[in-house]
Amino acid sequence: MTVLTDQHTAEREAVDAGLRAAASRLPAPAARIAAYHFGWTDAAGEPVQANSGKALRPLLTLLAAKAVGEGDSWRQAVPAAVAVEMVHNFSLIHDDIIDGDGLRRHRPTAWKVYGVNDAILVGDALHALAFEIIAEAGGDRATKGTGLLAQTVRALIEGQLADTRFEGRDHVDLNECIAMSEAKTASLMGCATALGALFGGGTPEQVQALRDFGFRLGLAFQHVDDLLGIWGDPAVTGKAVYSDLRNRKKSLPVTAALGSGHPDAPELAAIFSATRQLTETELRRAAELVEACGGRLASRRSAESLTAAATGSLAAGGLRAEAAEELADLAAGTVGRVW
Amino acid sequence: MTVLTDQHTAEREAVDAGLRAAASRLPAPAARIAAYHFGWTDAAGEPVQANSGKALRPLLTLLAAKAVGEGDSWRQAVPAAVAVEMVHNFSLIHDDIIDGDGLRRHRPTAWKVYGVNDAILVGDALHALAFEIIAEAGGDRATKGTGLLAQTVRALIEGQLADTRFEGRDHVDLNECIAMSEAKTASLMGCATALGALFGGGTPEQVQALRDFGFRLGLAFQHVDDLLGIWGDPAVTGKAVYSDLRNRKKSLPVTAALGSGHPDAPELAAIFSATRQLTETELRRAAELVEACGGRLASRRSAESLTAAATGSLAAGGLRAEAAEELADLAAGTVGRVW
Numbered sequence: 043m044t045v046l047t048d049q050h051t052a053e054r055e056a057v058d059a060g061l062r063a064a065a066s067r068l069p070a071p072a073a074r075i076a077a078y079h080f081g082w083t084d085a086a087g088e089p090v091q092a093n094s095g096k097a098l099r100p101l102l103t104l105l106a107a108k109a110v111g112e113g114d115s116w117r118q119a120v121p122a123a124v125a126v127e128m129v130h131n132f133s134l135i136h137d138d139i140i141d142g143d144g145l146r147r148h149r150p151t152a153w154k155v156y157g158v159n160d161a162i163l164v165g166d167a168l169h170a171l172a173f174e175i176i177a178e179a180g181g182d183r184a185t186k187g188t189g190l191l192a193q194t195v196r197a198l199i200e201g202q203l204a205d206t207r208f209e210g211r212d213h214v215d216l217n218e219c220i221a222m223s224e225a226k227t228a229s230l231m232g233c234a235t236a237l238g239a240l241f242g243g244g245t246p247e248q249v250q251a252l253r254d255f256g257f258r259l260g261l262a263f264q265h266v267d268d269l270l271g272i273w274g275d276p277a278v279t280g281k282a283v284y285s286d287l288r289n290r291k292k293s294l295p296v297t298a299a300l301g302s303g304h305p306d307a308p309e310l311a312a313i314f315s316a317t318r319q320l321t322e323t324e325l326r327r328a329a330e331l332v333e334a335c336g337g338r339l340a341s342r343r344s345a346e347s348l349t350a351a352a353t354g355s356l357a358a359g360g361l362r363a364e365a366a367e368e369l370a371d372l373a374a375g376t377v378g379r380v381w
Numbered sequence: 382m383t384v385l386t387d388q389h390t391a392e393r394e395a396v397d398a399g400l401r402a403a404a405s406r407l408p409a410p411a412a413r414i415a416a417y418h419f420g421w422t423d424a425a426g427e428p429v430q431a432n433s434g435k436a437l438r439p440l441l442t443l444l445a446a447k448a449v450g451e452g453d454s455w456r457q458a459v460p461a462a463v464a465v466e467m468v469h470n471f472s473l474i475h476d477d478i479i480d481g482d483g484l485r486r487h488r489p490t491a492w493k494v495y496g497v498n499d500a501i502l503v504g505d506a507l508h509a510l511a512f513e514i515i516a517e518a519g520g521d522r523a524t525k526g527t528g529l530l531a532q533t534v535r536a537l538i539e540g541q542l543a544d545t546r547f548e549g550r551d552h553v554d555l556n557e558c559i560a561m562s563e564a565k566t567a568s569l570m571g572c573a574t575a576l577g578a579l580f581g582g583g584t585p586e587q588v589q590a591l592r593d594f595g596f597r598l599g600l601a602f603q604h605v606d607d608l609l610g611i612w613g614d615p616a617v618t619g620k621a622v623y624s625d626l627r628n629r630k631k632s633l634p635v636t637a638a639l640g641s642g643h644p645d646a647p648e649l650a651a652i653f654s655a656t657r658q659l660t661e662t663e664l665r666r667a668a669e670l671v672e673a674c675g676g677r678l679a680s681r682r683s684a685e686s687l688t689a690a691a692t693g694s695l696a697a698g699g700l701r702a703e704a705a706e707e708l709a710d711l712a713a714g715t716v717g718r719v720w
Binding site for chain 2: 163
């Protein structure tokens with residue numbers, strides 16, 4: 043995790059300052075909730091040094107900008123980085139309501155503290171703010187950026203709609219699950235890097251290469267996230283143990299396991315089709331079965347090959363070597379966080 | 382109401398076609414819910430000829446465009462009209478969840494039919510779609526339009542946050558209530574006419590004049606809406622009788638009545654401060670008291686003077702006379718719908 047927290051100080055500071063300046067425009071009750079959600083204050087509104095998330099997406103945006111421009115030109119992409127992080131956090135706030143998740147980044151979620159109604163409105167406010175900030179950058183990149191960001195939100199919603207529907211279905215094909223993960227996660231990470239390249243002044247070929255990088259890394263990231271949703275240490279992930287199994291998420295490793303044809307798969311399917319709340323014993327057993335059916339290994343291998351493919355995308359477009367290496371390191375660090 | 386439903390056929394058809402084309406981009410489950418919400422289908426997904434709302438805002442956009450341009454040039458503003466109606470409907474869908482309203486346009490609300498989770502996501506999808514459509518128009522007007530629309534959403538949220546907070550407060554100042562109504566309603570109607578002028582190629586002075594018109598009309602409209610929320614015929618409004626009183630909305634006539642100093646005001650305040658559900662007798666009595674304290678008349682007079690002020694705004698900027706007259710007629714028809 044060092045690569046995610048100790049490096050890129052200038053970029054992180056630029057994102058943090060941009061996020062705080064943007065959030066200060068919100069009406070007071072919304073600004074208060076956003077400050078809590080971002081980890082800048084506690085529920086009483088007092089400043090804290092909380093874990094405000096990895097800020098992976100805005101960092102991807104700025105490193106993508108560095109890959110297409112010289113010197114300080116990456117700073118042109120700060121509004122794009124802020125907008126991407128706003129969209130990400132709007133979707134987190136709404137998804138936590140929808141999934142009924144009470145814990146994020148080791149703290150009660152926004153709806154748990156401020157109620158569902160205010161959490162809906164704060165999500166809406168961050169959503170609009172993202173477009174406001176992109177538009178202020180002006181010019182062709184603002185118009186293109188708005189279009190790309192809006193299409194990405196559409197994909198996020200498509201992914202979330204599929205995700206909630208999969209929970210209620212007995213059978214989900216692995217291809218459906220991959221398409222859902224692409225929509226839910228890869229699209230925004232591809233958008234993050236594409237916007238960075240666009241705002242950094244990259245060529246269309248560079249924008250495409252960096253979008254491919256982000257998209258592939260995003261799908262790898264979802265595999266890792268799904269593994270952490272089963273085997274992650276709650277002290278590290280900040281989420282409840284087995285939370286994805288508890289919600290009967292048809293995550294990538296679970297879907298791979300259910301479709302594996304392994305003799306243990308029917309037992310796993312039976313646990314997933316129970317309509318009552320699962321016991322701790324059942325949750326533990328479900329995790330064992332996902333592993334026995336090869337779901338854990340399949341997701342790990344997919345994450346590794348997707349990360350390799352992502353890094354491969356960086357060979358196109360004549361990107362700046364140093365920044366491309368930083369992106370490759372970030373990819374390795376992000377995906378390596380589970381094993 | 383004739384002015385709202387029987388005229389401007391070409392404009393209404395252009396908006397309808399634009400809305401349907403835009404909504405068809407949504408992922409299938411969201412498109413289904415949007416089609417129900419817009420009144421194009423019933424809950425089973427079968428096409429119907431339902432009341433899909435007055436489409437007042439997009440009509441304002443197109444008439445504003447007509448006021449600044451010749452011939453068919455208003456058609457350039459169709460994307461802006463569609464975007465405004467998308468934002469309006471996204472906010473309706475989320476507000477119905479927040480207010481717990483089960484009835485809109487004579488039909489169960491989206492969350493009542495499809496559940497809160499899907500309704501949140503469909504609102505989000507319409508929100509993003511609005512920006513996508515504005516951005517596709519390209520050029521400087523897209524950038525300016527995105528900024529204006531995003532600031533307007535921020536105002537909508539500010540208004541809704543204030544609205545929900547006022548319900549829980551014993552005293553709300555009339556000025557606070559007006560500021561809330563400006564944020565919640567006038568801002569989007571001012572945005573509708575400003576975007577029409579912008580996309581129609583108007584001068585900055587014309588954009589400002591038409592924005593003033595829409596904003597003032599919007600506040601007049603909110604006074605009327607608040608009157609209808611108490612004395613409106615549910616068969617006409619499509620909402621439950623006394624719905625605003627039931628929710629203890631500190632609406633404009635109620636706030637005026639509570640702050641009137643009239644001897645009946647304390648009885649009204651007592652009814653509003655009760656924490657249990659109000660009986661039908663109490664609701665009827667509350668309506669009588671709002672009237673006795675002058676709240677009904679105050680809102681009617683404000684609506685009339687704001688409509689006159691709105692029409693006055695049309696004198697600036699050298700607007701085209703015929704379209705300005707259509708706007709003035711629309712204003713009179715909109716505000717005259719209650720008496």
